[in-house]
Amino acid sequence: MSGILVVAEHSGGTFKATASELLGKASQLGGTVYAAVLGDAPAASLGGFGASKVFQAAGDFGTHDSGAAADALAAIIRAADPDIVIAPASYEMRDVLPRLTARFDSAMASECNGLRIDGGKLVARRPIYAGSIESDVTISARPAFATVRPNSFDKPASTGASAPVESVAWSATTPTTKVVETLKPETRGIDLATASKVVAGGRSLKSKESFDSVIRTLGEVMGAGVGASRAATDAGYADHSEQVGQTGQTVAPNLYLAIGISGAIQHLAGMRTSKVIVAINKDPEAPIFQHASYGIVGDLFEVVPALTEALKNA
Numbered sequence: 164m165s166g167i168l169v170v171a172e173h174s175g176g177t178f179k180a181t182a183s184e185l186l187g188k189a190s191q192l193g194g195t196v197y198a199a200v201l202g203d204a205p206a207a208s209l210g211g212f213g214a215s216k217v218f219q220a221a222g223d224f225g226t227h228d229s230g231a232a233a234d235a236l237a238a239i240i241r242a243a244d245p246d247i248v249i250a251p252a253s254y255e256m257r258d259v260l261p262r263l264t265a266r267f268d269s270a271m272a273s274e275c276n277g278l279r280i281d282g283g284k285l286v287a288r289r290p291i292y293a294g295s296i297e298s299d300v301t302i303s304a305r306p307a308f309a310t311v312r313p314n315s316f317d318k319p320a321s322t323g324a325s326a327p328v329e330s331v332a333w334s335a336t337t338p339t340t341k342v343v344e345t346l347k348p349e350t351r352g353i354d355l356a357t358a359s360k361v362v363a364g365g366r367s368l369k370s371k372e373s374f375d376s377v378i379r380t381l382g383e384v385m386g387a388g389v390g391a392s393r394a395a396t397d398a399g400y401a402d403h404s405e406q407v408g409q410t411g412q413t414v415a416p417n418l419y420l421a422i423g424i425s426g427a428i429q430h431l432a433g434m435r436t437s438k439v440i441v442a443i444n445k446d447p448e449a450p451i452f453q454h455a456s457y458g459i460v461g462d463l464f465e466v467v468p469a470l471t472e473a474l475k476n477a
């Protein structure tokens with residue numbers, strides 16, 4: 164193993180939680196850990212999460228120009244010469260890593276939730292068949308590429324160490340796409356991806372109005388992020404950005420309340436690593452109870468308002 168390069172994403176100079184998460188995981192895999200940073204961010208600080216060296220490419224990558232990001236990362240990969248390149252399964256990297264894989268005539272595993280090394284090769288665990296099962300994929304090509312779903316691994320605290328930073332020169336190939344307009348999503352309440360508590364509702368809420376009055380009210384009282392099953396977002400009770408699961412967000416809060424959610428495998432794929440799971444469901448046979456730390460069998464329209472009232476008075 165000569166090295167693992169982790170793409171450390173940042174937003175306006177603040178590293179995303181996936182940076183420490185992936186660097187922490189890469190450190191456990193063994194070998195030398197490098198970080199790749201695009202644009203202006205305090206690159207040396209990634210030494211605190213295990214990067215022995217950071218490769219940084221200057222430029223403005225804020226417009227989600229995947230072509231430019233691929234050009235810059237290709238230059239970094241040539242400079243670092245890693246065996247493995249891992250990046251978060253963010254909207255940007257889902258676009259960029261396949262481009263890099265093609266350029267390096269290599270192979271890639273996408274949407275992974277587990278990584279290990281076997282015989283010097285990357286073995287990536289990823290859901291297949293609509294999340295019904297998980298498969299281990301061994302990548303023999305070099306460098307092996309993988310995108311990893313956020314919140315798949317623990318996030319280490321920084322040791323405070325700093326790493327040397329090497330600036331990497333790069334040049335852009337002719338752009339084939341142009342960003343015409345950037346529309347910011349409506350942000351409401353606490354960010355789901357990083358919330359330490361999440362309250363999620365399902366199809367059983369029956370309308371947007373009752374989702375708001377039952378789920379969002381409890382979320383506000385608890386100071387929790389609000390999530391939803393796909394059935395609830397498809398029905399328009401909640402926004403698609405609030406969907407938890409295989410085709411939504413992966414969350415790993417300390418507390419996850421699944422309210423009127425059956426516990427389909429595709430929903431579990433996005434929340435089962437939550438530390439404590441509480442399920443409220445009127446069906447004692449609902450699959451969610453097999454994964455719950457605590458369960459309440461009852462009608463959510465009775466249980467949740469009573470819980471909300473009790474928390475308000477606590």
Ligand SMILES: Cc1cc2nc3c(=O)[nH]c(=O)nc-3n(C[C@H](O)[C@H](O)[C@H](O)COP(=O)(O)OP(=O)(O)OC[C@H]3O[C@@H](n4cnc5c(N)ncnc54)[C@H](O)[C@@H]3O)c2cc1C
Pocket residue numbers: 293364365366367391392393394395406407408409410411412422423424425426427428429430433443444445446449461462463464
């Ligand atoms: C390719 C693919 C990707 C998918 N991706 C996702 C994904 O990312 N996220 C996701 O969530 N799903 C996803 N799904 C859909 C998933 O298979 C389920 O259909 C969905 O999760 C079901 O949502 P639900 O639990 O809200 O609804 P249901 O399965 O209909 O469950 C409703 C539950 O509410 C309970 N209930 C009803 N009334 C009450 C009441 N008054 N009080 C208490 N409990 C009550 C019922 O007992 C039941 O258990 C995906 C499916 C496919 C095929």
